[in-house]
Amino acid sequence: MTKLTLQIEGERYVVVTRRFAASPEAVYRAHTDPTVVQKWCTGPEGWTMPVCINDAQPGGKIRYEWADGEGNGFYLTGEFIELEPFQRIVHVERMHLPDPTPDNHIETRFAPDGDGTLMTMRMTLPDEKTRSMMLSTGMEHGMEASYVRLESMMIC
């Protein structure tokens, strides 16, 4: 039922795929227009992104700030490295919790798939300390219901 897959690749990567019922161009634009990113990239239930800077050009800055409306928040900064319009975005990002986490290097590809788009995002696996910090920011809220089954990781 769910269109998202999430798999471990090698020792240091997580690969996420997701299909969208829109053209690669539309999905790419939704990743590179800050006014659009701000609407969908809100993270956990109940959170919003009050600040969204997304300067989609090589060397362009990224800054996302999230808030839960109850005084809790964290932010992310990054830089775009490579952009191939409607096909591929390479960027680095780090979370500030508030200390910056190690750089996460992310490659996102948008490929035509029938009348839609298959997006493949390959990211660096954060180290244990980073994961612990992420889990302690409140991002785990509402996560209890869903479990990734071990079997699904074993297909890769």
Add this chain to the structure above:
Amino acid sequence: MVRSTTQPQLDALFSALADPTRRAILTRLARGEATVMQLAKPFDISQPAISRHLKVLERAGLIVRSVDGAKRPCRLVKTGVEAIDQWLSMLRESLERNYDQLDEILAQTSPPKKGKEKQ
């Protein structure tokens, strides 16, 4: 709120899971405990090679081996698997939520047939 103590050796866990043979061993052990000999059989690789894989899985906290008895059967440790589940679940939940929202935006901005050129 702080859960760091529930995140043991995750780097070792991910390394252990990176290998297809080790994942297959875990799949086998999910059905019940097994000895090195039993594990080596379906994989067509030597027992020493299986033993090396088992050591990696053991260090990662994914399996334990009985101390007594010459056969030293192996079995899965549930908590190792759950530690990975917790982090991946968080990532999956966040992404699913984000992309479901993106679906709605895409449905509004690009009609099914010919999408209008925006801006």
